[in-house]
Amino acid sequence: MQTFVLAGGCFWCLDAVYRTLKGVSDVVSGYTGGETAHPSYEAVCTGRTGHAEAVAVTFDPDVIPAEVILDVFFTLHDPRQLNRQGADVGTQYRSAMFYTDDAQKALFEAARDRASEYWDGGIVTEISPLGEYFDAEEYHQDFFAKNPGQGYCLAVALPKVNKIRKSYGSYVLAS
Template sequence: MKTFVLGGGCFWCLDAVYQKTKGVTSVVSGYTGGHVRNPDYYDVCSGMTGHAEVVAVTFDEDTIPADIVLDMFFAMHDPTTLNRQGYDVGTQYRSSMFYSTTEEKILFEEAILRNQELWSKPIVTEVVRLPEFYEAEAVHQNYYAKYPGQGYCQVIINPKLAKARKYYSSWLRA
């Protein structure tokens, strides 16, 4: 098993896509990259903690290659916008990849180079060593599955799921 910690805007969006991905065994929403210990959602949303909303995606490489997990990441958010994804604005929504090993750092850097050709603007995704990861509150775990009718899910997450189905249908569960 391998775990990648990735930030691409609101963690609910990445969580929704990866929860439906074959070979993914766990998706945990959380916070990392900042200077405040044990932050909560309201602390992070203030923009004053330095933390990003992220997901820790654990997957079986025998089922889904790491490159596919990373390519999905770049397809599910706009990695060319600094500190924003759509209407979500602030450093907590930055595009980020947090590595634990040199091997992961290399995989992340290669994924940026591979995916740059899909974007007309430069990718601004930060690649930094993973500091402490703080699990988000229970309400944020598997959010889309619990609240699919909620407005944000309908307007923001559903189009991302449709895009995932269009480009990665063979890697998604029904």
């Protein structure tokens, strides 16, 4: 099993997408990349903790290659937007990849390079060492599945889930 920590806007969207993929055994929404110990959602939302909303995606690389996990990341958000994704604005919504070792860093850099062939304009995705990772509050875990009729889920997360289902169909779990 392998785990990648990725940030690309609201963690609800990343969580929703990665949970649909074969070989993904766990997705944990949380906070990393900041200075505050044990931040709350409310504190992170102020943008003053330095943390990004992120997901820790644990997967089996024999079922879904690491490159697919990373290509999905660059497909489901716009890595050219600095400190925002759509209407979600602030450093907590930045595009970032947090590596645990040199091998992960190389994978992340290669994925960013592949993505630059797809996206026009400069990719601003931060690639940084993983510091401490703090799990988000329980109500953020698997938020999309628990709140399918919630406005943000319908307007923002669902289109991303559908985009990945279409683009990566052979890796998507049966509904």
